[in-house]
Amino acid sequence: MTATVLLVIDAQESFYHRGYRETSETPAFEQKLSELIAGCQAREIPVVDVFHVEADGPFSLASGLVKRLPFLQHHAVATVQKTVHNALTDSGLADWLRQHQVKHLIISGLRTEQCCETTARVASDLGYKVTFVTEATLTFPITHQGITLSIADLRHRTESVLINRFAAVATVEECLLALA
Template sequence: MSASALLVIDVQHSFLHMPYFDASDLPRYQAKQVELITACQRQHIPIIQILHVEQTGPFSKASGWVKPMDFLPPHHGPVFEKTVHNALIGSGLHEFLQQRHIQHLIISGIRTEQCCETTARVGSDLGYSIDFVTEATLTFAMQHANGQCFSASEIKTRTELVLSDRFARICSVDQLVASWPALAHAPRAPAKTKIVNAGIQA
C-alpha cells in the first residue's frame, strides 16, 4: 500500500467561523474521518494534511484559525498549504507524491463539492487513481441564484454523480478497506507530469 496516500483536505478551524457553517452533520463526519485515518494508519498509508490559506478572513494566517480541527488524531506526517481549490497544484504536493511514487489518492475533508471534488478532478487528470470517500467529507447547504436550496446531502449526491467512473471511485470507509487486498496488487499507471522539487509546509 506504499503507492497510496490519504489526503485530509482543509479540516481546519477556519470553517467554524464562516457564516454558512452548520454543525448538523459534523459528528457523523468526524467519526468517519477518524475511522478513515485510523484504517490508513493500520495499513501504513501516508496521511497528508492540507490547509487552505487566504489573504483575509478566517482562512488567513492572521486569524489564527488556519490549524487542524481538534478532533483529528495527532498528526506526524507532512502538511501542505494551498491557496487554490485543488490541493495538488501550486502547493508542492504533486511533486512530493511523484518523488515517492505515490499513484493512488484517497480523498477526504472539507468541503465535499469544492476543494475535495476539485482535488479529485485534478488528480485524475494528472494520472492518479482516486478513491473518493464521501462519508469522510463534509459540506453545507447552499442556495442557487434562482432561489432553490440544496441540502448538504443533495450536494454530496451530486458530487458522487459527476465524479463516479469518470474521475474517481466512490466508496465508503468499509468498502475502501475491503478493497485493499486487491488494490495492493493492482498495477497503476504513472502520473503524467515530471518531477520537480517539492515544497512542504511545516
C-alpha cells in the first residue's frame, strides 16, 4: 500500500441536522472534495472515511445520519468512527495507519477549524507529514462575544496556524501535482 492516505473527515449528513445549513461555500466544497477524491483514487491513494459519533442526537448511530453526504460516491478502503475532535484518538485509525505504513496524511472534510485542524495538529505531533487541503474542507460562521468569524476568516486563521508548523497547506491542484 502507498505511504499516503486521504482522510475524509466528518463529511456526514449529521451536520445538516444539528442546525448547520448549506452555505454559499457548499457547492465549491463539494466540487473540490470530489476532485481531490477522484485525483487521489486515480493515483491509487487510498481514501479513509472518518465519521464523528455521539451517544445521542444526529451524530448517534441510531439516527441513521452517520453516513456520507449524498454527493460522495467514492470507495473507502477503511471507515472509522471517532468520538473526539481528532481522527487519531480512540478510533482505530492510528493502528490502521501504522499497519499500512502510512507516513503522509491528506486532510479534507468538515469542519475546517475543528476536526480537520485538530487532526492535522495531532498527526503532525505523531510524526506524520500532513497536507491540509483547505478548499476541500467546509465550515460555518462562528459567533463569540458578539463577533462573527466568517468562513473566509476561519479558513485564513486555520491556514495561518497550520502552515510551516503542522502542515503544508495546498489547493487540490497543488496537492495532486505533488502526488504525481
